[in-house]
Each structure stands twice: as C-alpha cells, then as structure tokens.
Amino acid sequence: MLTDIERHALRRAVEIAADDGVPLGPNPRVGCVLLSPGGDVLAEGHHRGAGTAHAEADALARATASLTGATAVVTLEPCTHHGRTGPCADALLDAGISRAVIARRDPNPVAAGGIDRLRRAGIDVELDVPEELAAAAAHLNRGWEHGVRHQRPLVTAKLALTLDGRAAAADGTSRWITGEAARAEVHELRATCDVVLVGAGTARADHPTLTARPEDGARVPRQPLRAVMGTGQFPALPTPEGAGEAITLATHDPSAALADLFARGRRHVLLEGGPTLAAAFLRAGCVDELIVHLAPTLLGTGPPGLGDLGITTIADRLDLDLVEVTPLPPDLRLTLRPRAA
Numbered sequence: 429m430l431t432d433i434e435r436h437a438l439r440r441a442v443e444i445a446a447d448d449g450v451p452l453g454p455n456p457r458v459g460c461v462l463l464s465p466g467g468d469v470l471a472e473g474h475h476r477g478a479g480t481a482h483a484e485a486d487a488l489a490r491a492t493a494s495l496t497g498a499t500a501v502v503t504l505e506p507c508t509h510h511g512r513t514g515p516c517a518d519a520l521l522d523a524g525i526s527r528a529v530i531a532r533r534d535p536n537p538v539a540a541g542g543i544d545r546l547r548r549a550g551i552d553v554e555l556d557v558p559e560e561l562a563a564a565a566a567h568l569n570r571g572w573e574h575g576v577r578h579q580r581p582l583v584t585a586k587l588a589l590t591l592d593g594r595a596a597a598a599d600g601t602s603r604w605i606t607g608e609a610a611r612a613e614v615h616e617l618r619a620t621c622d623v624v625l626v627g628a629g630t631a632r633a634d635h636p637t638l639t640a641r642p643e644d645g646a647r648v649p650r651q652p653l654r655a656v657m658g659t660g661q662f663p664a665l666p667t668p669e670g671a672g673e674a675i676t677l678a679t680h681d682p683s684a685a686l687a688d689l690f691a692r693g694r695r696h697v698l699l700e701g702g703p704t705l706a707a708a709f710l711r712a713g714c715v716d717e718l719i720v721h722l723a724p725t726l727l728g729t730g731p732p733g734l735g736d737l738g739i740t741t742i743a744d745r746l747d748l749d750l751v752e753v754t755p756l757p758p759d760l761r762l763t764l765r766p767r768a769a
C-alpha cells in the first residue's frame with residue numbers, strides 16, 4: 429500500500445520522466461524521486477537518453493543528505509545490467525535505501541531482475557501502485573516497450589476519411605477533408621512520435637511538410653524524423669526552419685522499412701498514409717494502432733481511404749477492436765487496434 433506521500437512522489441516521477449527535452453529513441457523515459465524515512469524529498473532524477481545517467485543514478489548523484497532508510501520511487505524497475513552505467517539496483521542498495529516503489533516491470537530481459545535483486549537484499553518493494561499512475565508510466569514508454577518485445581517500432585496509422593470512406597476528392601482538390609480540431613491533433617500526434625512516414629504517392633500529390641506545428645505556434649521540443657517510402661521519384665519535402673531530418677526508405681516492404689527505422693533508434697512511427705501505403709502496412713501486419721479522423725461529409729467518388737488489402741471474401745476480413753470514440757467537432761476520432769495485433 430502506498431502512502432499519500434509516495435503516491436504524490438510517483439506522480440512527480442512520471443512528470444519528470446516525461447520531460448519534453450528528453451529525446452525519444454532507443455532508451456526508456458524514467459523518473460526517480462528519493463524520499464527520506466520521514467517523507468521529505470531528498471532528490472529527483474530522470475534519464476535524459478542514451479549515454480546519460482539512469483534516473484536512479486541521476487537522483488543519487490543529486491542527494492546531499494544520508495539515504496539510509498530512504499524510499500526510492502521509480503517509474504520503471506531498476507536495472508541489473510552493466511551497460512554504459514552500472515546496475516541501478518546495486519546503486520540503490522549501496523546507498524542504503526530500505527523501500528522501493530516501482531510503477532512498471534522492465535520488459536527487457538537484459539535489464540530486468542531489479543525487483544528480485546532488491547527483495548533478496550531485504551528491501552521492501554511495493555508494486556501495487558494506482559492504476560492511473562502505472563498506466564501513465566507505461567504510456568510514456570509504449571514505443572520503447574514495443575521495441576523490446578517485437579524488435580520493431582510501434583506503428584500508429586492515421587487516416588482521414590469522409591463518411592463514405594474517401595481519402596480525397598476525384599480531382600485532387602481535397603487536401604484537407606477534416607476540420608481544424610482533427611488537423612491540430614495531427615500536429616500533436618507528430619510531436620509525440622519520432623517518425624512521420626508517408627508513401628511516395630502522398631509526397632508527389634501533396635508536397636507535405638510533415639512537421640509538428642502546434643496551433644499556438646509554440647516551439648516543439650522534438651521534431652520527428654520525416655520519412656517517405658517508395659522507389660520512384662518524388663519532390664523533396666519542403667523543409668521549414670527547425671524541421672526534422674528527412675529520409676527516403678527506398679523499399680516497398682513495410683518490415684524492411686521498420687527494421688531500418690529501428691536500427692536508427694526510432695521507436696514510434698506515425699504512418700500518415702496514403703491509402704496504398706496504409707494498406708501495405710495493414711496487409712503486412714505492421715499496424716499496431718489505427719486513428720481514424722472521420723469527417724461528416726460525403727464525396728461519392730475519389731480514391732478510397734484504404735488501398736487493396738487483398739481480401740476477397742468476408743471470412744478473410746480484418747477485424748479491428750474499437751478502443752475509443754472521441755468527438756473532435758465537426759469530426760470524430762476512432763481509435764482502433766487490429767484484433768490480431
């Protein structure tokens with residue numbers, strides 16, 4: 429059972445782990461708060477990306493008072509491996525803590541084992557944390573966790589569709605079929621992913637910038653890598669000041685493209701279409717989450733929102749689980765997951 433002070437400290441640890449200045453990429457985002465036996469905050473720390481101190485080491489280095497009998501409140505299980513930094517479980521033991529509150533087990537087999545190590549050393553380890561905080565800690569690292577489990581980035585595919593499932597008007601005049609709220613959300617989504625990916629057809633038709641541009645004009649701390657997938661010619665993406673790097677993935681194979689992005693340290697891809705590429709990813713089982721912005725408008729003709737999935741009979745249909753329906757006036761946002769994923 430967590431005390432109120434520990435619950436508050438865990439909320440704070442999640443908050444500092446989410447620091448906007450920390451790059452996404454191949455390392456988890458982790459926060460740590462050290463509490464004295466009396467509940468005072470002795471130090472806070474967080475991980476700032478590959479090659480930097482882990483959250484626990486960062487907090488330990490900042491503590492000036494004795495840590496004997498202290499409680500370590502961390503968003504992720506302390507590691508036990510010797511990487512570029514030493515094992516955090518050992519560092520906490522050496523510092524003299526007597527209790528640890530841990531929001532999330534480490535899915536990485538190389539690093540896990542911290543909970544056991546602490547318990548074997550007689551530390552009181554509390555894993556029963558409020559659902560909302562466990563979920564927040566997990567959400568921070570969903571791309572990273574997906575990478576650990578599947579060795580490829582998490583893929584969120586986003587489609588904007590008319591009510592009759594069209595992606596664009598027949599004459600190509602429909603660059604935006606959704607309203608301002610949905611479009612603003614796309615910029616928010618881009619800022620939370622580390623890659624924005626489109627097919628070469630979209631690059632040829634729309635000349636998209638693919639940068640995250642918040643409505644209020646605020647600076648985005650991390651612009652995503654911009655990637656165009658295809659083997660033919662397409663114009664270079666417009667590159668306004670501050671835009672992320674742009675690359676070409678010269679392949680038609682979704683798994684190969686994702687392997688390339690994974691090797692570049694990328695862990696969350698926002699696939700923004702178009703219809704042909706989205707269908708290719710769905711066919712290959714490479715979509716983990718689908719966000720549909722559904723506009724209450726009809727076109728009747730024009731390209732369908734999704735290309736050929738190779739399905740010719742109802743038994744082969746691709747079922748999705750509807751996770752959430754959210755009004756984004758005048759549109760609707762549907763969040764779905766392919767059932768097999």
Ligand SMILES: NC(=O)c1ccc[n+]([C@@H]2O[C@H](COP(=O)([O-])OP(=O)(O)OC[C@H]3O[C@@H](n4cnc5c(N)ncnc54)[C@H](OP(=O)(O)O)[C@@H]3O)[C@@H](O)[C@H]2O)c1
Pocket residue numbers: 586587588589594595596600602603605626627628629630631633634657658659660661679680681682700701702703704705706708731733735
């Ligand atoms: N409503 C929406 O959400 C939305 C989003 C984006 C785009 N759009 C609209 O969609 C239209 C463009 O549609 P599109 O289907 O041509 O665009 P697309 O899916 O972006 O691009 C298709 C191109 O991607 C390349 N490609 C990469 N992997 C592929 C694979 N596995 N299979 C086939 N091709 C692959 C091919 O280019 P290469 O021949 O060069 O290899 C192909 O011609 C535009 O009108 C755009 O405005 C709508």
